[in-house]
Amino acid sequence: MDTFRLSPDALAAGYRLEAHERIGSTNARALELAANGESGPLWVVTDDQFSGRGRRGRQWHGPKGNLAASLLITPRTDLGTAATLGFAASIALSDALGRLAPEMGLSLGLDGMDANGAGRTRLELKWPNDVLLSGAKIAGILLESASLRGGAPAVVIGIGVNVVAAPEDVGYPATSLRAVGFQGSAADVLAVLADAWLDAHRIWSGGDGLPQVRRRWLERAAGLDAPVAVRTGGGIVRGRLETIDDDCRLIVRHDDGTVTKVAAGDVHFGAVATERQAGQHGGEN
CATH class of the missing domain: 3.30.930.10 (Bira Bifunctional Protein; Domain 2)
Structure with missing residues (x-):
């Protein structure tokens, strides 16, 4: 040791x-x-x-x-x-x-x-x-x-x-x-x-x-303003990684302008993030 x-x-x-x-x-x-x-x-x-x-x-x-x-x-x-x-x-x-x-x-x-x-x-x-x-x-x-x-x-x-x-x-x-x-x-x-x-x-x-x-x-954040997919307990949240809020929750902005606040989840960038699947906002609003 x-x-x-x-x-x-x-x-x-x-x-x-x-x-x-x-x-x-x-x-x-x-x-x-x-x-x-x-x-x-x-x-x-x-x-x-x-x-x-x-x-x-x-x-x-x-x-x-x-x-x-x-x-x-x-x-x-x-x-x-x-x-x-x-x-x-x-x-x-x-x-x-x-x-x-x-x-x-x-x-x-x-x-x-x-x-x-x-x-x-x-x-x-x-x-x-x-x-x-x-x-x-x-x-x-x-x-x-x-x-x-x-x-x-x-x-x-x-x-x-x-x-x-x-x-x-x-x-x-x-x-x-x-x-x-x-x-x-x-x-x-x-x-x-x-x-x-x-x-x-x-x-x-x-x-x-x-x-x-x-x-x-x-x-030092990775992936800011890039496509992101976040796997949460309620499904997959897809959009662009905008920021983290004052409570350090992840803010994901969707194509329609709405945002989802994610308190816990697994983040994926690249090809996984750009796959579009209908109805997969999920997360905590």
Whole structure:
């Protein structure tokens, strides 16, 4: 196992570390600790997770050497506001990856100009919880909530980074830090990520800084003003990805000018998004 560590700044801010040589799920461990009274802030980490958890109950597998990290915190806010911590974590994660491999944060050239003529960086954020590198997933985030003894809410922010390899047979493009020349370890990624989190959490500021978080997220958003298909519990929402609202819900504008606000779902771009199927607005209006 890599020697995981937190920086002096993270330690001074009260963050602690529980590192595992091998574990089924860092999120499951953090939730277990919360149920037993642990309030954090605590990072639970490993570079060998064999039964990881993904969104909507999916399993998440990764080869040894990738980073699985779960941050247990107890924000002094309601769970609705706490759910927006995922967007702060996305900013921290993209900041960390850009610091580790600066070439990943470089702007694309003329071929990467968007409809407004502005360049895009290679690192982009895909709503609600993925980090993409040139369109391929390199990292993801999963938020889960728990209650401490006495009923106080706790949040676990699970973060997975493809450090040495991308998972195979996942049905979407994926890449890794090693594939773009990064020779460091999962421990190196955590050290930078933990510091980037301090900055993002400071901006979020109990939810008061959410407008700034939203603005920074939109500056890195993948697929803005492009065709999108969002698979929700109620069907498929198709249209153009317009923005995220003040509550960080996805705003999809349809051809008839109406909009749908999506609070949860799986986002698809490209050919899947442009297939037209009648009556598939769905979602939350």
